[in-house]
Amino acid sequence: xxxxxxxxxxxxxxxxxxxxxxxxxxxxxxxxxxHDPRGIEAPQWRQLADMGFVGLLVPESAGGQGLGPIExxxxxxxxxxxALPGPLLDAIxxxxxxxxxxxxxxxxxxxxxxxxxxxxxxxxxPFAGTATEVTRFQDGRVRGxxxxxxxxxxxxxxxxxxxxxxxxxxxxxxxxxVQTIDLxxxxxxxxxxxxxxxxxxxxxxxxxxxxxxxxxxxxLLGLMTRCLEMTLEYVQTRVAFSKPxxxxxxxQHRLSDMLLRAESTRSAVYRAAWCxxxxxxxxxxxxxxxxxxxxxxxxxxxxxxxxxxxxxxxTWELDLHVFVKRAKTLEAHYGSTEERLEEALAxxxx
Amino acid sequence: MDLELPxxxxxxxxxxxxxxxxxxRRPWREELRDPAATExxxxxxxxxxxxxxxxxxxxxxxxxxxxxGRGATEVEKSxxxxxxxxxxxxxxxxxxxxxxxxxxxxxxxxxxxxxRFIPPMLDGSEIWCQGFSEPxxxxxxxxxxxxxxxxxxxxxxxxxKVWTTFGPWADWIFVLCRTDPKDRYNGIxxxxxxxxxxxxxxxxxxxxxxxxxxxEVFFEDARVPKENLVGKIGEGWRIAMTVLAxxxxxxxxxxxxxxxxxxxxxxxxxxxxxxxxxxxxxxxxRLLVDNEVMKANGVRTLANFADGKVPGPESSIEKIYWSEFxxxxxxxxxxxxxxxxxxxxxxxGARPDVDWAREYLWSRAGTIYSGSSxxxxxxxxxxxxxxxxx
Numbered sequence: 001x002x003x004x005x006x007x008x009x010x011x012x013x014x015x016x017x018x019x020x021x022x023x024x025x026x027x028x029x030x031x032x033x034x035h036d037p038r039g040i041e042a043p044q045w046r047q048l049a050d051m052g053f054v055g056l057l058v059p060e061s062a063g064g065q066g067l068g069p070i071e072x073x074x075x076x077x078x079x080x081x082x083a084l085p086g087p088l089l090d091a092i093x094x095x096x097x098x099x100x101x102x103x104x105x106x107x108x109x110x111x112x113x114x115x116x117x118x119x120x121x122x123x124x125x126p127f128a129g130t131a132t133e134v135t136r137f138q139d140g141r142v143r144g145x146x147x148x149x150x151x152x153x154x155x156x157x158x159x160x161x162x163x164x165x166x167x168x169x170x171x172x173x174x175x176x177x178v179q180t181i182d183l184x185x186x187x188x189x190x191x192x193x194x195x196x197x198x199x200x201x202x203x204x205x206x207x208x209x210x211x212x213x214x215x216x217x218x219x220l221l222g223l224m225t226r227c228l229e230m231t232l233e234y235v236q237t238r239v240a241f242s243k244p245x246x247x248x249x250x251x252q253h254r255l256s257d258m259l260l261r262a263e264s265t266r267s268a269v270y271r272a273a274w275c276x277x278x279x280x281x282x283x284x285x286x287x288x289x290x291x292x293x294x295x296x297x298x299x300x301x302x303x304x305x306x307x308x309x310x311x312x313x314x315t316w317e318l319d320l321h322v323f324v325k326r327a328k329t330l331e332a333h334y335g336s337t338e339e340r341l342e343e344a345l346a347x348x349x350x
Numbered sequence: 351m352d353l354e355l356p357x358x359x360x361x362x363x364x365x366x367x368x369x370x371x372x373x374x375r376r377p378w379r380e381e382l383r384d385p386a387a388t389e390x391x392x393x394x395x396x397x398x399x400x401x402x403x404x405x406x407x408x409x410x411x412x413x414x415x416x417x418x419g420r421g422a423t424e425v426e427k428s429x430x431x432x433x434x435x436x437x438x439x440x441x442x443x444x445x446x447x448x449x450x451x452x453x454x455x456x457x458x459x460x461x462x463x464x465x466r467f468i469p470p471m472l473d474g475s476e477i478w479c480q481g482f483s484e485p486x487x488x489x490x491x492x493x494x495x496x497x498x499x500x501x502x503x504x505x506x507x508x509x510x511k512v513w514t515t516f517g518p519w520a521d522w523i524f525v526l527c528r529t530d531p532k533d534r535y536n537g538i539x540x541x542x543x544x545x546x547x548x549x550x551x552x553x554x555x556x557x558x559x560x561x562x563x564x565x566e567v568f569f570e571d572a573r574v575p576k577e578n579l580v581g582k583i584g585e586g587w588r589i590a591m592t593v594l595a596x597x598x599x600x601x602x603x604x605x606x607x608x609x610x611x612x613x614x615x616x617x618x619x620x621x622x623x624x625x626x627x628x629x630x631x632x633x634x635x636r637l638l639v640d641n642e643v644m645k646a647n648g649v650r651t652l653a654n655f656a657d658g659k660v661p662g663p664e665s666s667i668e669k670i671y672w673s674e675f676x677x678x679x680x681x682x683x684x685x686x687x688x689x690x691x692x693x694x695x696x697x698x699g700a701r702p703d704v705d706w707a708r709e710y711l712w713s714r715a716g717t718i719y720s721g722s723s724x725x726x727x728x729x730x731x732x733x734x735x736x737x738x739x740x
Contacts, residue, residue, distance in 0.1 A: 001359075001425070001655035002352050003649075009351065070351055232735060247738040252731035259730060260667045267646035273352045276706065289642040292635075343633035348638055350617050 001082035002104035003270065009074055014068075016078040019051055024084050026319050033085045033183035038154045039087045039161035040186075041056045047074040053088060055112025057211065058095045069211060069276040069342060073218040073269055080222020083322045087119060087335070089215050090150035094118040095161045097208045099316045101166065101199035107157070120156040120208075121146035121169075121190055132226065135192060137162040142169050143190060148333065151190035153177050160192060166195035166204060181321065182329040207337060210262070210276050213287040216334035217269045217294035222300035223330075224262050224294075230304045230320065231255065237334075251308060268293050288335075288343035295331035295340075302327050303338055353649055355429070356656060362426050365432060368654060369406060370437040377438035379612075384703050385696045388559055393443065393519060400442035400474040409448060409472050413456055417468045424655040428600035432648075435607040446516060447471040447478030452523050454593045458581040467522075481511040481543075481567060484591070488513070489725045491526070492534050492587060498527040498541055499585075503576045504572035505541060507549070507569040515563035515719070518554040521545060525569075526590055529583050540586035542578040549573070558709045594720075600655065603648025605672040609641050610678055615703045616683050637679055644671055652679050663733035666726035673716035674723060680706070680713040705736070712725070 005013060023044065023320065032041050050052055053075055058064020065071075065313045095111050097120060124131035126147040135144025142160050149158065158193055160167040178285040188310035192334055216270040232255065235246030272290035275283040302324040306313040313320055331337060355363065373729050380385060381395060403409050404418070408430060411422035419658035435675035439566075442448070452471060470476035487494040496509025500716075507527060514523070522544050530537030545552055581589050617634060620626045647668055649660060683706055684691040692707050693700040700707075717723040731737045 001354065001653045003653035004657060004707055005351055032491050048610060087368060236738065249728070249731075249740045251726065252735075252737050252740065253727040255735055256727040256730035256738065257672075259735060260670055263664070263667055264643050265646055267641045267650040270351065271646040271649055274351055278354070285638075285642060286646070289639045290638045293643050298738070312476075332533055341632065341639065342640070343634050344639050345631065348617075350621075350631075350634065350638070 004073065005070070009070060012071055013074050013078065015051075016053070016075050017081075017119075019047075020078055020082045020084065022048055023081050024082050024323070026082065029083060029085050029323065030319070037177075037178040038186065040150075040151060040185065041156055044130040044323075045086065045117075047115075048088060049112065049114025050085075052112075054091050055095060055108075056092055058099055058108050060110045062099065063112040064095065064099075064106040064108065065112075067272040068213050070270070072211060072215050073273040076215045076218035077222040077225075077269075080219035080326070082180035083094065083184060083223065083226075083319070083326050087117060087151040087154070089212075089219065091117060091181065092117040093208055093212050094214065096161050096211050097166065097199070097204065098168075099202045100207060104161050104168070107168075110156075117154055117157040118157045118159060119150040119155050121149040121150070121152075121160045121170050121192075123147040123149075126189075129337065134160050135160060135165040137196065137198070140195050140198070142167045142192045142194060145191045146179070147189050148187045149175075149188050149190045152190050153186060160196065161202060161205065162201070165201050166199040167222070168199050169194060169196040182325040184326050185329050189253045195348060210272075210287040211218065212334040213340065214269065214273045216274060216330045217265070217290040220298040220327055220343065221262065221265045221269050223327050224258075224265065224298045227302045227305040227320065227323050228255070228258050228262055229309050231258070232308055234309075245308075254304055254308075258270060258301045261301050265290075265294045265297045285344055285347035288340045291335055292337050292340035292344060295327075295337045298327040299331060352455070353653055356425070357427050357624075359423075359429055359481040359656075362422075363429050366408070366430065366433050367437070369408075370433060372404060373406075374437055374439050378440045379438055380537065381440065382606075382708070383695055396440050396443040397474045397477075399440040400444060401440060404472045404474070410452060410468075413452065417452075417456065417464065418472050422740045424600075425652060427653050427657065428603055428648075431494050431601070431604035432607050435604040436611075440610065443474055443516075444471055444477050446480045448521075450480060451542075454524070454580055454589055457592065457669070458540075458585070458589045459645070460577075462577065463580065465544075476522055477516060477520045479514050479516040479523050479545075479567075481514060481523045481525035483513045484510060485512050485626050488607050489722055492538065494526055494528060496525065496530050497531070498525075498539060498574070499501070500529075500576070501573075503577070504573040505576065507541070507543065507574055509566040509569050512718075513555075513564050514552075514567050515564045517545075517552050517567055520560050523567060525549075526586050529586075531608050533584070535587045536584045538585050538586040538590075540580040540589045541574050542580065543569075543572065547572045547574065558714065558718075559708055597719055599650040600648045602644045602668045602672055603652060605676075606641050606645035606648055609672075609675065611708070612704055613637055613641060616686070617646045619701065619703070620686060625686060633686060636712060637682060638676070640675055643676060649669060654661075663729050666729045666734075667719070669721065670726045671703065676716050677712040680710040684710050 052065045055064030056067050056072060056075060060066040064114045097325040098108050111118055135146055157168060157170045160169050169192055175188045235251055236244050238245050268290040272286040275286040306320055312318050407420055410418040411420050413419035414425055456465060481675055482491060484494050498505040498507050521544055525541045525543055526538055527541055529539040549570045551568040552565055554565040556562050619628055687706060694707055695705045
């Protein structure tokens with residue numbers, strides 16, 4: 001029994017961290033976020049693919065790494081630590097969906113190589129609640145409008161989720177980009193009215209949704225850990241009333257609570273990843289728990305980080321807001337907190 | 351990473367489960383909930399239960415074989431706590447003796463002290479209370495003033511202890527006392543004092559639950575034989591700190607089991623009352639998720655134990671987590687149960703499953719005892735985050 005990562009997993013963590021430190025520093029990421037309308041830079045995306053991150057969960061036979069949920073958590077945590085922009089998690093999840101469907105090895109090879117981008121088109125309504133119109137997939141034709149489709153302006157194909165099953169839709173689409181607070185993520189509305197290939201029943205997504213919970217929660221963990229580190233640095237250097245503000249108990253106690261949230265998130269994320277990897281009986285509840293808790297925890301930790309930085313924390317210049325905004329996206333997507341709470345209730349039989 | 355229990359631990363768990371199934375008369379919550387139960391009858395029950403556990407070899411499991419030990423690891427100790435919680439067994443009576451003084455004697459005591467005090471501590475014939483806090487010295491424990499002056503072959507004790515858990519029915523007290531007024535830490539010693547010593551007075555204090563589980567202890571020229579000093583003069587603070595650190599275990603795991611069971615019962619009640627809807631559902635879902643995270647924290651600690659890692663100051667996180675959760679949970683329980691949640695157990699109409707009113711009041715204690723939440727946050731700030739002294 002061991003909570004620490006295995007040697008291989010530790011190696012993956014170190015390699016990922018080193019790579020991101022060198023090739024995805026925040027100055028560069030902010031340039032992509034703020035100036036590239038597509039929010040993704042081709043050479044960087046190719047590098048991520050070369051490192052094996054995009055095809056992380058894709059079987060080796062289809063050009064991927066064939067790794068599992070624990071490795072997903074490791075990579076996503078590191079990606080969160082640097083607030084990496086782009087569709088990495090979206091592509092990984094679409095890869096998992098295509099792998100689950102089977103028969104998509106040619107496309108998966110391109111996905112893993114970074115030459116084709118596929119994401120999942122899911123939401124039938126821009127706001128929470130019952131959609132007035134639902135995208136259908138009947139007689140080989142997918143018809144309807146999807147909202148908040150990740151990186152739709154760049155994607156080559158979509159896994160479209162409908163009550164009639166999963167469809168693989170390829171161009172042309174009508175794509176209307178939307179703008180959100182998060183600069184690192186791009187979304188668009190996509191209108192479908194075309195023939196599409198059937199991937200399989202929606203039940204294929206059960207496992208993908210759990211991976212989404214683990215991946216997003218791990219990213220939230222990385223984001224909040226980094227925010228806490230930046231804040232700890234700041235409160236020890238910023239002097240007020242003749243001492244570093246980190247000497248004030250009013251801040252110390254709140255910083256302790258931030259650590260409590262971050263470390264508890266770490267326990268929940270890696271336990272969920274392990275449960276999913278080993279198909280443990282607690283898997284459904286553990287995954288729902290990790291995502292629901294991580295969303296709340298990140299909101300608190302990143303929010304406190306801004307508060308403790310004071311005025312500078314409210315500036316565009318400082319990087320903190322990038323983390324706060326990333327966290328907000330992750331909170332609302334990949335199974336929103338509310339949806340994950342419902343899932344937890346269902347898993348407990350309540 | 352591997353969170354599966356090792357096979358040795360699984361075998362221990364299964365053996366223990368069987369034993370608990372055969373030996374628990376009825377769930378502890380039912381004993382507590384019994385209108386005929388009195389403080390004395392519950393104490394008698396806990397003493398009897400402790401003796402039973404001792405005879406079966408489940409107390410002091412990690413101590414040397416000579417003192418009842420069976421070479422158990424921290425993993426098995428933590429499993430024991432979780433299984434006892436799962437089976438809803440009574441809590442033993444001598445928690446402070448076995449949890450704190452036992453390890454102190456094993457690590458710092460003399461051979462004579464071990465022989466004299468450990469067997470009756472384990473079988474429950476001598477119950478111990480802990481003389482640490484004083485009026486004015488609670489969170490700032492090292493400011494304690496109770497004095498011990500050597501006079502021939504006795505220490506003469508003067509002063510007062512307060513919030514002394516089990517004081518009203520204990521036989522002995524282990525006392526932190528000042529042997530040097532000039533040295534804050536090295537001026538503290540660790541003494542063992544019989545509570546019927548002339549000059550010692552115990553007064554029960556009534557708690558907000560109406561019970562008197564704690565009290566105050568007064569020393570007026572009470573003479574304690576020199577051989578009842580644990581360690582050397584001036585080593586008391588160090589002994590107390592190492593012993594408190596010993597009081598760890600994967601507490602979150604056992605706590606999540608206990609809370610999880612009460613939470614299930616709360617959900618059952620809400621379902622019966624047609625209250626499992628809207629706002630109530632969301633409250634229950636958050637409690638469920640928070641309790642699962644506590645479980646994850648517990649599994650992590652357990653795995654770290656198994657991996658040979660001894661928890662450091664970060665274990666304060668677990669203390670804050672479970673005690674703050676306890677308050678949130680019990681508050682919410684009374685909130686969703688409505689006025690009926692406040693009924694005392696002896697009252698007509700009280701819930702037959704859990705004594706919700708008592709649990710609600712008790713939850714106020716956990717964030718104060720054993721280092722308040724504020725003290726734990728100070729520890730995290732200084733020793734984990736490395737923040738400067740305020």
